[in-house]
Amino acid sequence: MSLKVSAPAKLNLFLHIVGRTPNGYHALQSIFQLLDFNDELEFTELTNTKIEFTCSDAALESEDNLVIKAAKSLQRATNTRKGARIHLTKLLPMGGGIGGGSSDAATTLLALNQLWQCNLSLAELADIGLTLGADIPVFVRGRSAWAEGIGEKLTPLQLPEQWFVVIHPNIHISTAQLFAHPELTRDTPTSTIRPALAVSGHNDFEPLVRKLHPDIETIFQTCQNIGKAKLTGTGSCLFISTDSKTAAENVKILLHKSNPTLTAYIARGVNVSTAHEQLQLAT
Structure with a gap:
């Protein structure tokens, strides 16, 4: 038996650091917006316990890949004697703060559970996903959501439909370096769900990020007369929200006129994960 399932991207529509958790992690508040912009995974059941993993980007075929870790974590948690052949078609840009790796892991948990x-x-x-990464639970739960804690305390939100232009600067940003940086604001006042x-x-x-990465600051300046650009997560992707697909397409055209080298994608905001819909988990 085989399954083909998507792994959607997300945006952080805002991201406030409101303090520290008791175990020393940064306490956050954010809104996760799911997108109809996806990686694609195919799962085939094996009668042995092997996890065979291939990817359209051979550089990602590593035991450190979260897809493999998620599959093996589910095996351990359930003591199953089954295995899987998994192929990942990588479509989402990596290292951009849009959750590609976390979403791949979540889709692996959802699909193999079925x-x-x-x-x-x-x-x-x-809970299994949280042991692998703080962003994985929102993709497992499959709803756009208000997030607190380290991002794992989730309250589903019904957000108005918007279209987004997601800009990928092709720059790697170290999340660990940002969290450790002395100039990071860590005392934004907490909010109720708003x-x-x-x-x-x-x-x-x-x-x-704008201070440490001049190339990203340049992109913000490029966007200034086109739309309100925001950083998602710890970056490096930026996004501009619009009210329609046509408006998003116009923004993309203007961006390319201003800077032909920019990589930009158009995506629709969704309230229910495409993976949940495909696996018929949506309610």
Whole structure:
């Protein structure tokens, strides 16, 4: 038996650092917006316990890949004697703060839970995902959401449909370096759940990223007369929100006129993950 399932990207519509958790991690508040912009994975059940992994980008075929880690974590959690052949078609830009690797891992947990008939709940799968990365639970839960804690405390939100232009600067940013940087703002006041922060909120990483990475600052300047650009996550991707696909296409055209070397994608914001819809997990 085989399954083909998408792994959607996300945006942080805002990202506030509001302090520290008791175990020393940074405490965040954010809104996760899921997109209809996806990696694609294919899963084939094996009768042995092997996890065979291939990828359209051979450089990602490593035991460190979160897809392999997720599959093996599910095996351990359920004591299943089944395995899988997994192929990842990588379409999302890497290292951009849009959650590609985390989403791939979440889709692996969701798909193999179904393929192997493990019957774990979404909460149980999210707990497994959290051991691998803080962004994985939102993709397991499969809803655009208000996030707190380190990003794992999620409240589903019904966000208005928007279209986004996602700009990838082809720059790698060290998340660990940003979290450790002495100039990072860590005391933004906490908020109650307010969807309006999707518009009025800010990203506490943005000033630091713009200071440390002149090429990204240049892109912000390019966007200045085109639309309000924001950083997603710790970057390096930026996004501009619009009210329609046509408006997004116009923004993309203007961006390319201003800077023909920019890589930009158009994506629709969704409230339910494409993976959930394909696996018929949506309610």
